[in-house]
Amino acid sequence: MERRPSDLRPGRCAACEGGVSALSPEALTQSLAALTDWQVKDAGIERRFRFRNFYESMAFVNAIAWIAAREDHHPDLQVGYDYVLVRFQTHSVGGVTENDILCAQAVDALIA
Template identity: 55%
Template sequence: MTDVQISAHLARVPGWALVDGAIEKTFRFDDYHRTMAFVNALAWIAHREDHHPDLRVSYDRCTVRFNTHSVGGISINDFICAARVDALLTD
């Protein structure tokens, strides 16, 4: 994807940012139980999509990082998965 395409797609997934060749977002939670529930739900989505992010998990937060190794950068799949991860937390 070009920088212009990436910027356009980032505008559609609030809170996600371009960081060192990937898109990433940190999600914050009240406690470890909620953090792990999020991680488990995210793992189900990643398995279903066959598109697996890098995760950094702490007590009250999880940083999710998507890029597509097969294209050596960012693809539309990264943004699709980012939107699906965001949907886990909408009412």
């Protein structure tokens, strides 16, 4: 069942609780089709977002922080004056899980 960003649920992600495996290469490729401009890099997925200024970059970071807190699934962020690099990886499984894909979709929805 596909979830939309508007379907975000509170609580812990399943991967952090255990019993979840990283997506297979085939499943990851298929999942990336539902995302915009995300790329696989070093056992994770990442996307660089561009903004006009630091204020817009930080506003975007704060919106991501809200999603991460609600999902209890936290990205690595790199922030500059006019960009934010967002990276999702479920470290406990050493790869990308469905939770990473769902959170990436929610981040995409912020700028859609």
